Amino acid sequence: MSKDVFVFVELKEGTVRKVSFELLSKGKEITGHFSSTLYAVLMGHNVKEIAATVQPFSDKVIVIDNAGLADYRWDTYAGVFEGLLKKYSPYAILGGSTVTGKDLFPRLAARFNGAMVSDAVGIDFHDSGIKIKKPLFGGKVTSWLTCSEDSVIFLTFRPNSFGVEKGSQNGEIIEEQFDVVKDPKVNTVSTEKHVSEKVDLQEADFIICGGRGMKGPEHFQVLEEIAGIMGGRVGASRAVVDSKWREYEDQVGKSGKTVSPKLYIGCGISGALHHTMGMDTSKVIVAINKDPNAPIFHYADYGIVDDAFAVLPVLKEALKKTKEEI
Amino acid sequence: MNIMVFIKQVADTEARIIIKNDKKSLEIENKYNINFFDEFAVEEAIRIKEKQKDVQVTVCSIGPQKAIEALRTAIAMGADRAFLLDNSKVAIDDPLVIARILAAFAAKEGFDMILCGRQAIDDESANVGAMASELLGIPHVSAVLKMELLDGNTAKLENEIEGGRGIFEVKLPALFTTQKGLNEPRVPLITGVMKAMKAAIPVIDPFTLDIPQETIATGASKVTILSYEPPQERPPVKIIEGETPEEKVKNLVKALKEDAKVL
Ligand SMILES: Cc1cc2nc3c(=O)[nH]c(=O)nc-3n(C[C@H](O)[C@H](O)[C@H](O)COP(=O)(O)OP(=O)(O)OC[C@H]3O[C@@H](n4cnc5c(N)ncnc54)[C@H](O)[C@@H]3O)c2cc1C
Ligand SMILES: Nc1ncnc2c1ncn2[C@@H]1O[C@H](COP(=O)(O)O)[C@@H](O)[C@H]1O
Numbered sequence: 140m141s142k143d144v145f146v147f148v149e150l151k152e153g154t155v156r157k158v159s160f161e162l163l164s165k166g167k168e169i170t171g172h173f174s175s176t177l178y179a180v181l182m183g184h185n186v187k188e189i190a191a192t193v194q195p196f197s198d199k200v201i202v203i204d205n206a207g208l209a210d211y212r213w214d215t216y217a218g219v220f221e222g223l224l225k226k227y228s229p230y231a232i233l234g235g236s237t238v239t240g241k242d243l244f245p246r247l248a249a250r251f252n253g254a255m256v257s258d259a260v261g262i263d264f265h266d267s268g269i270k271i272k273k274p275l276f277g278g279k280v281t282s283w284l285t286c287s288e289d290s291v292i293f294l295t296f297r298p299n300s301f302g303v304e305k306g307s308q309n310g311e312i313i314e315e316q317f318d319v320v321k322d323p324k325v326n327t328v329s330t331e332k333h334v335s336e337k338v339d340l341q342e343a344d345f346i347i348c349g350g351r352g353m354k355g356p357e358h359f360q361v362l363e364e365i366a367g368i369m370g371g372r373v374g375a376s377r378a379v380v381d382s383k384w385r386e387y388e389d390q391v392g393k394s395g396k397t398v399s400p401k402l403y404i405g406c407g408i409s410g411a412l413h414h415t416m417g418m419d420t421s422k423v424i425v426a427i428n429k430d431p432n433a434p435i436f437h438y439a440d441y442g443i444v445d446d447a448f449a450v451l452p453v454l455k456e457a458l459k460k461t462k463e464e465i
Numbered sequence: 466m467n468i469m470v471f472i473k474q475v476a477d478t479e480a481r482i483i484i485k486n487d488k489k490s491l492e493i494e495n496k497y498n499i500n501f502f503d504e505f506a507v508e509e510a511i512r513i514k515e516k517q518k519d520v521q522v523t524v525c526s527i528g529p530q531k532a533i534e535a536l537r538t539a540i541a542m543g544a545d546r547a548f549l550l551d552n553s554k555v556a557i558d559d560p561l562v563i564a565r566i567l568a569a570f571a572a573k574e575g576f577d578m579i580l581c582g583r584q585a586i587d588d589e590s591a592n593v594g595a596m597a598s599e600l601l602g603i604p605h606v607s608a609v610l611k612m613e614l615l616d617g618n619t620a621k622l623e624n625e626i627e628g629g630r631g632i633f634e635v636k637l638p639a640l641f642t643t644q645k646g647l648n649e650p651r652v653p654l655i656t657g658v659m660k661a662m663k664a665a666i667p668v669i670d671p672f673t674l675d676i677p678q679e680t681i682a683t684g685a686s687k688v689t690i691l692s693y694e695p696p697q698e699r700p701p702v703k704i705i706e707g708e709t710p711e712e713k714v715k716n717l718v719k720a721l722k723e724d725a726k727v728l
């Protein structure tokens with residue numbers, strides 16, 4: 140059996156999401172090791188031009204352009220994948236552990252009776268195949284898993300699990316056509332996307348999180364400004380979301396989102412386990428809290444013990460200055 | 466109308482977890498709960514039952530004997546019946562095996578709607594719902610935030626889609642996974658708790674269900690645990706020195722630039 144790897148390319152408002160470049164970079168390492176072929180799989184409507192952006196990162200780019208694929212639905216996308224997987228029989232297929240990836244991959248894995256590991260954070264070689272790294276119990280334990288190779292392997296990875304390498308290839312473009320069939324039992328009434336310039340919370344390199352110590356919704360403005368300067372996003376603790384200072388989609392933690400940015404700054408957050416479980420794989424953690432005994436300092440790399448209201452305006456100016464220097 | 470709810474008993478987030486010497490097994494402190502997202506599923510089923518006549522709510526869980534506690538909690542909340550599917554001889558590390566058993570059980574009992582959590586907070590997989598619906602050949606909608614029954618056989622749902630919200634109308638039978646925001650799960654009343662204490666909860670051997678044995682037995686696992694490791698420890702926090710906030714920020718930015726190299 141081949142050791143070819145598929146990467147499911149996800150789009151956001153017509154551009155390729157960062158997680159897809161991360162997976163293509165890692166995919167290249169895998170296919171390099173096995174001397175096999177890396178395929179980027181791009182589907183949607185009017186996506187032919189987008190193929191150029193993934194060409195440098197893949198040996199081949201499969202493009203499926205169809206008006207029926209404009210909006211993601213599991214039925215249409217799984218149907219197209221079914222055709223693709225039958226035709227190409229890849230060894231493994233990689234996707235992001237995103238809202239879409241979580242919806243599509245298990246459905247496909249069941250259809251193909253495949254091995255499925257979701258929400259993974261790493262991959263390595265093992266015997267003649269691969270092994271997958273996946274945190275369990277909110278990061279209290281890390282597991283390494285192997286997958287049976289007698290059927291396709293389905294893997295989804297958390298955004299920010301891998302770095303993006305420089306792409307220097309010129310992947311061959313293959314256009315494919317498959318019938319796009321909707322399940323008549325599911326009718327899309329409407330879809331509404333918040334059009335925003337902001338990056339996705341889970342994909343953001345920089346997150347500044349506010350907790351109950353921020354005292355009220357109006358004080359999140361300075362966090363928004365800092366996030367804006369850094370090209371990142373504002374997150375929140377559950378206490379803040381429960382108080383309706385911020386939307387649920389901003390919640391970081393066990394019952395919110397799991398994030399893994401390069402730099403996380405927590406302001407006025409105590410560091411309850413439920414919160415830290417959602418952010419403790421961040422590369423660098425900074426905590427700003429006036430209580431030197433706050434548990435968040437057990438997770439942080441750097442801590443400032445002070446009043447957030449005194450620190451944040453100064454921090455904003457300092458970060459602005461560093462950005463201007465670059 | 467028959468509503469089937471899948472619930473998983475999971476270790477409490479506060480529970481201590483120790484990796485045993487063989488690095489292949491875990492010792493989990495005896496603190497367990499119904500999975501956070503599954504409570505929304507139980508609650509929603511009960512609300513439908515309260516609004517409509519002739520609704521039966523069945524909950525089931527694959528787990529060890531202990532998981533009966535979670536099933537009792539669901540009965541105390543208002544579910545009609547509960548079943549435990551004994552997990553001792555099945556390949557529990559493979560999500561597809563779990564989905565296969567739950568799907569076979571649901572098919573045997575019959576259902577118009579299946580509700581389950583968006584994801585389990587121990588494995589954070591979010592696999593079982595979509596897998597079970599594929600195996601049953603029914604539609605699914607993930608991460609449901611609002612739900613309404615239009616008539617006997619159509620549900621209208623609002624859910625979380627990538628970067629926004631979607632509204633769908635789905636013909637039953639179908640499976641929906643529940644997300645925080647759908648409802649506020651109730652705290653069982655004492656009368657419910659009394660009823661739950663007395664409820665008989667049958668334990669079912671999955672091998673008696675209509676599924677090929679070799680697809681669920683321990684050897685069937687397509688996913689195998691090689692080892693468990695403790696998470697990488699972070700070095701102790703460096704508290705940034707300084708007399709004033711200005712000084713502290715200056716030192717922090719310096720550390721982030723020169724030390725951590727993230728700026
Ligand atoms: C099942 C379950 C799931 C949960 N899921 C989540 C989740 O997903 N995400 C989550 O975040 N929580 C979650 N929680 C809640 C969690 O346990 C904590 O209650 C919550 O994280 C606390 O939020 P906080 O840190 O903002 O508030 P607090 O714990 O109240 O902390 C406020 C902090 O601000 C500091 N402070 C106050 N004033 C200032 C100031 N002027 N300057 C600097 N610091 C200041 C205080 O010293 C304190 O440390 C969950 C709980 C349960 C039971
Ligand atoms: N062992 C189990 N028994 C019953 N339901 C389960 C089990 N495992 C998972 N589920 C259901 O499937 C959902 C998703 O689980 P998971 O795919 O493990 O994240 C959970 O929220 C439960 O509703």
